[in-house]
Amino acid sequence: xxxxTKILNYINVFRGLAILLIIMGHVMQFGESSSLAHxxxxxxxxxxxxxxxxxxxxxxxxxxxxxxxxxxxLKKWNNVIMPYLFTAIPGLIFCFVCPTLYGNAFNGLNxxxxxxxxxxxxxxxxxxxxxxPMIAIFFLxxxxxxxxxxxxxxxxxxxxxxxxxxxxxxxxxxxQDTIGLSYIAKYWIYVKYIxxxxxxxxxxxxxxxxxxxxxxxxxxxxxxxxxxxxxxLFFGALDIYTQYRWQYSNFxxxxxxxxxxxxxxxxxxxxxxxxxxxxxxxxxxxxxxSFGIFFVHWYWLFVINQVFDMKNVIPLEGxxxxxxxxxxxxxxxxxxxxxxxxxxxxxxxxxxxxKNINTRKVIGI
Numbered sequence: 001x002x003x004x005t006k007i008l009n010y011i012n013v014f015r016g017l018a019i020l021l022i023i024m025g026h027v028m029q030f031g032e033s034s035s036l037a038h039x040x041x042x043x044x045x046x047x048x049x050x051x052x053x054x055x056x057x058x059x060x061x062x063x064x065x066x067x068x069x070x071x072x073x074l075k076k077w078n079n080v081i082m083p084y085l086f087t088a089i090p091g092l093i094f095c096f097v098c099p100t101l102y103g104n105a106f107n108g109l110n111x112x113x114x115x116x117x118x119x120x121x122x123x124x125x126x127x128x129x130x131x132x133p134m135i136a137i138f139f140l141x142x143x144x145x146x147x148x149x150x151x152x153x154x155x156x157x158x159x160x161x162x163x164x165x166x167x168x169x170x171x172x173x174x175x176q177d178t179i180g181l182s183y184i185a186k187y188w189i190y191v192k193y194i195x196x197x198x199x200x201x202x203x204x205x206x207x208x209x210x211x212x213x214x215x216x217x218x219x220x221x222x223x224x225x226x227x228x229x230x231x232x233l234f235f236g237a238l239d240i241y242t243q244y245r246w247q248y249s250n251f252x253x254x255x256x257x258x259x260x261x262x263x264x265x266x267x268x269x270x271x272x273x274x275x276x277x278x279x280x281x282x283x284x285x286x287x288x289x290s291f292g293i294f295f296v297h298w299y300w301l302f303v304i305n306q307v308f309d310m311k312n313v314i315p316l317e318g319x320x321x322x323x324x325x326x327x328x329x330x331x332x333x334x335x336x337x338x339x340x341x342x343x344x345x346x347x348x349x350x351x352x353x354x355k356n357i358n359t360r361k362v363i364g365i
Contacts, residue, residue: 004192006175008270009280009284010267010270011055011058012178012287012288013280014055014263014286015287016275016284016287017028017051018051018055019048019290019291019292019293019294019303020049020306020336021051021061022052022128023297023336023339024038024045024048025042025046025047025048026127026128026297026298026312027335028332029041029042029045029312030325031315032316032317032318034247035221035316036240036244037321037336039244041250042251043236043243047251047254050201050204050251050252050255050256051120051205051258053135053205053208054256055208056063056135056138057204057209058209060138061149061213062209071140072139073140075339075357076136077312079108079364080139081136083292083361083363084132084295086362087292087295088127090296091125091298091299095107095118096111101306104124104125105124105175105190106118106124106183109183113357121187123192125170126295126299129209129298130197134194134198134201136248137195138198138205145206145209154206157206158206158207158210160209161206162256164200164203165203165204165250166200168200169196169200169249169250170197170200170252171192173192175238181273186340201327201331203256207256210225218267219264219265220264221260222265225265227260232254233254235253237253239254245327267272289339291364292343293340295363295364296342296363297335297339301331301335303337304331308325314328323340346362347365349361
């Protein structure tokens with residue numbers, strides 16, 4: 001059996017690519033709502049959470065040989081929850097200083113109530129961090145996953161879990177959905193979104209565990225890449241059709257096949273990537289900064305939108321498509337670079353203040 005002592009290079013690279021896709025999904029959207037252009041655009045760039053969930057499951061199983069529940073939860077508190085709480089500060093400030101502009105659904109409540117409310121759901125003060133309370137459920141259920149794996153039950157459930165992913169969408173939790181509702185009703189919308197996300201993504205987490213426990217299967221993903229390409233494109237086209245016709249969308253299905261494809265390619269070309277040190281170093285750098293980038297990129301998107309008077313979704317009406325593409329791509333590059341630069345500066349300052357500080361507990365890197 002392969003000795004599990006560190007993160008595999010192809011998974012590390014995959015982690016860096018996954019965060020880039022997540023940023024793209026947030027900053028590169030364009031087109032009017034429900035238009036074909038917008039739907040196709042979202043199908044291509046949205047749904048990166050599926051890749052992150054898969055990686056989480058893969059790494060959990062990869063390091064499960066040293067699993068001890070209390071220590072595991074303590075590490076997750078230090079390395080996931082604590083940086084989430086620290087990096088939530090800018091979002092909380094935006095919620096209090098410009099609540100309407102920022103879309104604070106709980107504006108008007110006592111701030112002592114708002115803070116725990118916002119931190120417990122994530123999505124309002126920092127939209128991508130709805131992921132944190134959801135992944136916390138996976139952390140709490142970790143012992144169940146391993147127990148089912150040891151009993152030989154977990155991976156037999158994969159077909160059923162994948163069916164649930166297909167049938168059960170992630171749902172919606174937008175600022176507009178909460179206008180005029182009571183505190184409890186608003187809060188439930190966001191809590192339900194988190195719970196539905198957990199149920200929706202269980203299959204990707206378990207699939208990640210399965211691929212980690214059976215790494216030889218990853219080679220087959222590359223061997224059968226043509227079939228995976230066809231399936232990804234087919235389900236992507238089907239999702240575009242169902243969303244355009246019936247407003248039903250499920251990015252996760254096509255992104256599941258994308259996950260298997262990228263994993264197969266990265267493992268197949270792992271030695272090639274390792275042999276090109278500059279390329280591998282750059283990819284490793286992005287991977288190491290990935291969690292920090294996840295925490296801060298939404299803030300930079302908000303700031304840039306205010307400075308240049310832009311919307312999150314750039315309209316096509318009255319604009320040249322090539323100009324719009326240039327704008328969203330430029331915004332992607334700027335957000336990514338500013339996220340990395342700000343994290344680098346903060347980490348450097350923290351280490352100057354205290355060279356022994358664990359910056360991962362503060363900003364995730």
